[in-house]
Amino acid sequence: MEKMQKLFPLSELPEGARRVVEVGLRRVLVLNVEGEIFAVENSCPHMRFPLKDGRVTEDCGIICPFHHSAFDLKTGDVKEWSPWPPGIGRVLGAISRRKALPVYDTKVEDDHLWVSTQPRR
Numbered sequence: 085m086e087k088m089q090k091l092f093p094l095s096e097l098p099e100g101a102r103r104v105v106e107v108g109l110r111r112v113l114v115l116n117v118e119g120e121i122f123a124v125e126n127s128c129p130h131m132r133f134p135l136k137d138g139r140v141t142e143d144c145g146i147i148c149p150f151h152h153s154a155f156d157l158k159t160g161d162v163k164e165w166s167p168w169p170p171g172i173g174r175v176l177g178a179i180s181r182r183k184a185l186p187v188y189d190t191k192v193e194d195d196h197l198w199v200s201t202q203p204r205r
């Protein structure tokens with residue numbers, strides 16, 4: 085069975101909140117988007133910069149603040165790869181291969197949030 089790590093009381097992550105937690109050696113970004121909990125690697129697959137201040141989009145995406153790569157919070161799929169800044173972003177995008185964002189399973193038990201210790205993908 086999948087191993088999960090207990091994080092903190094669910095009440096500490098109200099709607100719209102986000103937190104970075106350590107799961108083993110990784111840093112995982114946990115977000116509450118309109119009551120739905122998501123957990124993704126905090127490091128952008130493009131150049132490993134932190135995603136924690138990324139903008140969440142209406143279609144459940146997150147946009148990296150650095151070169152605006154966009155990822156699906158549910159699946160980790162790439163929606164856009166390094167489009168920013170115009171022209172230069174494309175060049176930077178070519179430096180590293182397009183990679184999905186690792187996503188983690190979550191659950192609520194005993195009023196606490198839990199996250200899987202390994203990414204789903």
Ligand code: FES
Nearest residue numbers: 128130131148151
């Ligand atoms: S580091 Fe995130 S898009 Fe470049």
